[in-house]
Amino acid sequence: MSHPPIPIYRQGGHPQQAICTACEVRRSALFGALDEAALDRIHLHIADLAFDTGEPLYARGDRGGAVFTLRAGIVRFERSTEDGSRRIVRLAGRGDLIGQEALLQQAYADDVVACTPVQVCRIPRSLVDTLGEAESALLRELMQRWQRALDDAASWVAELAMGPARRRMLRLMLRLGDYIDEQGCIWMPRRDEMGAMLDLTPETASRLVTWMRQTGVIELRGSRLARLDAGALRRALEEQDAG
Amino acid sequence: MSHPPIPIYRQGGHPQQAICTACEVRRSALFGALDEAALDRIHLHIADLAFDTGEPLYARGDRGGAVFTLRAGIVRFERSTEDGSRRIVRLAGRGDLIGQEALLQQAYADDVVACTPVQVCRIPRSLVDTLGEAESALLRELMQRWQRALDDAASWVAELAMGPARRRMLRLMLRLGDYIDEQGCIWMPRRDEMGAMLDLTPETASRLVTWMRQTGVIELRGSRLARLDAGALRRALEEQDAG
DNA sequence: CGAGCCGTTGAGGGGATTCAAGCTCAGTGG
DNA sequence: CCACTGAGCTTGAATCCCCTCAACGGCTCG
Numbered sequence: 001m002s003h004p005p006i007p008i009y010r011q012g013g014h015p016q017q018a019i020c021t022a023c024e025v026r027r028s029a030l031f032g033a034l035d036e037a038a039l040d041r042i043h044l045h046i047a048d049l050a051f052d053t054g055e056p057l058y059a060r061g062d063r064g065g066a067v068f069t070l071r072a073g074i075v076r077f078e079r080s081t082e083d084g085s086r087r088i089v090r091l092a093g094r095g096d097l098i099g100q101e102a103l104l105q106q107a108y109a110d111d112v113v114a115c116t117p118v119q120v121c122r123i124p125r126s127l128v129d130t131l132g133e134a135e136s137a138l139l140r141e142l143m144q145r146w147q148r149a150l151d152d153a154a155s156w157v158a159e160l161a162m163g164p165a166r167r168r169m170l171r172l173m174l175r176l177g178d179y180i181d182e183q184g185c186i187w188m189p190r191r192d193e194m195g196a197m198l199d200l201t202p203e204t205a206s207r208l209v210t211w212m213r214q215t216g217v218i219e220l221r222g223s224r225l226a227r228l229d230a231g232a233l234r235r236a237l238e239e240q241d242a243g
Numbered sequence: 244m245s246h247p248p249i250p251i252y253r254q255g256g257h258p259q260q261a262i263c264t265a266c267e268v269r270r271s272a273l274f275g276a277l278d279e280a281a282l283d284r285i286h287l288h289i290a291d292l293a294f295d296t297g298e299p300l301y302a303r304g305d306r307g308g309a310v311f312t313l314r315a316g317i318v319r320f321e322r323s324t325e326d327g328s329r330r331i332v333r334l335a336g337r338g339d340l341i342g343q344e345a346l347l348q349q350a351y352a353d354d355v356v357a358c359t360p361v362q363v364c365r366i367p368r369s370l371v372d373t374l375g376e377a378e379s380a381l382l383r384e385l386m387q388r389w390q391r392a393l394d395d396a397a398s399w400v401a402e403l404a405m406g407p408a409r410r411r412m413l414r415l416m417l418r419l420g421d422y423i424d425e426q427g428c429i430w431m432p433r434r435d436e437m438g439a440m441l442d443l444t445p446e447t448a449s450r451l452v453t454w455m456r457q458t459g460v461i462e463l464r465g466s467r468l469a470r471l472d473a474g475a476l477r478r479a480l481e482e483q484d485a486g
Numbered sequence: 487c488g489a490g491c492c493g494t495t496g497a498g499g500g501g502a503t504t505c506a507a508g509c510t511c512a513g514t515g516g
Numbered sequence: 517c518c519a520c521t522g523a524g525c526t527t528g529a530a531t532c533c534c535c536t537c538a539a540c541g542g543c544t545c546g
Contacts, residue, residue, distance in 0.1 A: 077397065079397060079398065079400075079401035081401055081402065081405075081406075082480075082484060083406075083483075083484035084484075085405075085406075087400065087401045087405050089396075089397040089400040089401055090397065090400075100386075100390060101390055103386065104383070104386060104387055104390055106390070109390075109393070109394050109397065110397060132379075133379065136375075136376065139382055140347070142386070143343075143346065143347060143385070143386065143389065144347055146386065146389035146390065146393065147343060147344055147347060147349070147352075147389065149393050150352075150389065150392050150393050150396060151352050153393060153396035153397060153399075153400070154320065154322060154332045154333065154352065154353060154396060155322065156396075156400060157322075157330065157332040157333075157396070157399060157400055157404060158322035158324055158330045158332055159324065161400060161404035161405070161442065162324075162328075162330050162404075162442040163324075163326075163328075163442070164501075164502090165501080165502070166501095190524070190525090191524075191525065191526095192524085199404065199405040199406070200502080200503095201502075201503060201504080202524085202525080203502090203503075203504085203525095203526085203527085204501090204502060204503075206524095206525060206526055206527085207502095207526080207527080209525090209526095210525095210526075210527085223511090223524085223525090237325075240326075241325060241326035407533075407534090408533080408534070433492075433493090434492075434493065434494095435492085443534080443535090444534075444535060444536080445492085445493080446493095446494085446495085446534090446535075446536085446537095447533095447534060447535075449492095449493060449494055449495085450494085450495080450534095452493090452494095453493095453494075453495085466492085466493090466543090
């Protein structure tokens with residue numbers, strides 16, 4: 001899932017001033033709502049960070065005081081239950097806003113971990129606070145993102161947490177197709193990660209992957225990548241919904 | 244779940260002016276952020292509505308243009324999948340805000356249905372828009388509610404959509420305990436409603452209810468009510484987490 | 487009273503888990 | 517160079533949990 005590195009420094013400008021003008025995800029990201037004048041005021045305070053696969057961005061309970069915009073990669077939201085098992089409750093990708101709780105001076109609600117190499121912009125809470133009073137477009141954009149996350153969570157329950165394992169797995173593939181990389185490949189989770197998303201054992205996940213390979217739904221491309229046959233996937237899903 | 248009727252007319256004032264001053268849920272509801280002066284400006288536009296068990300408040304795709312504050316009762320958020328089956332993805336109770344999407348001029352994201360007799364305040368979008376520019380406390384409160392809903396959704400996945408059926412059922416009881424009525428009883432869903440929440444068949448739900456009665460976790464009080472033994476519930480959960 | 491909905495209980499089957507054994511592959515150190 | 521190791525993936529066989537199908541009883545309502 002290595003998207004091309006996104007330049008965050010103004011071309012031909014001051015290399016120290018990290019700004020979002022040239023950022024590819026700006027259109028779809030939080031600060032797309034701001035004009036250049038507003039961007040000029042804030043770019044100094046935004047840090048761009050990189051995380052490797054498996055690295056945590058933050059943990060549930062942390063009081064980080066910053067939100068993140070995802071510039072590249074995929075992250076997962078985890079919760080651990082009292083009996084010790086961990087469950088993945090949501091994914092986020094390119095352009096998504098993460099850690100909005102911080103804006104409300106709350107502790108983070110989930111553990112967030114990088115599924116692939118990840119690049120984020122780290123935005124301090126205070127920055128949004130001061131901007132928020134002036135720029136109502138920013139607040140609107142914020143609420144939009146909150147609602148999108150809520151919508152994601154609801155459809156996660158409806159699509160990935162019900163029905164037989166085969167259908168859940170196919171729906172997961174459908175969803176991973178939204179995070180396709182520039183070579184047209186999807187991120188292929190480890191079998192135990194699939195298990196944490198779909199509430200399966202790694203063995204069952206493995207059996208289903210084998211089945212999807214045999215039916216041509218996916219074709220493995222290395223251990224963490226695969227090519228998805230959209231037509232075969234759709235047909236397989238219809239078959240599941242019928243029989 | 245019949246909470247005592249909440250007076251929404253100002254005592255000794257103009258009976259036509261439906262206001263929230265005396266509303267019990269005001270402290271915990273959206274407009275708790277406003278002062279009396281602001282309330283005076285808006286109370287004319289807020290309608291209080293009642294719904295019977297099973298009645299829909301709105302449907303996914305509707306463009307209603309209003310948000311709702313729940314004054315009494317329980318509602319469920321439903322999604323129907325392509326294969327026709329319906330799944331309950333979230334519950335909301337007293338004091339919760341419903342239909343925030345409308346503030347963003349979006350269609351409603353879920354079907355929302357009354358689980359018990361329900362009383363709500365219906366608040367037009369335009370009202371919040373005009374207030375929002377002036378009252379930043381309201382916006383803050385709004386975001387708070389958005390985040391709470393998101394948190395609910397995540398814990399729904401983590402608690403009610405994973406593990407063996409018995410544990411999921413016990414966790415549902417735990418959650419229904421949050422919506423306890425004034426007689427100390429919980430709302431007891433129909434068996435097929437439990438199934439839609441936990442992804443079970445009604446038969447399995449029924450067997451588990453029988454088991455909970457035999458172990459003393461619940462005691463039925465009529466067909467839609469039950470008394471919950473918090474201690475027995477906690478012990479049963481620990482037993483599940485262990486063995 | 488019959489009809490229909492809801493809840494309960496039983497018997498049998500199927501799908502996912504559990505337990506177990508190999509397998510590949512990358513990293514390590516002799 | 518190659519055995520050694522460990523993590524992740526796969527596959528098999530047996531078990532168990534939950535579903536399916538079925539019958540029956542209580543209850544409300546037309």
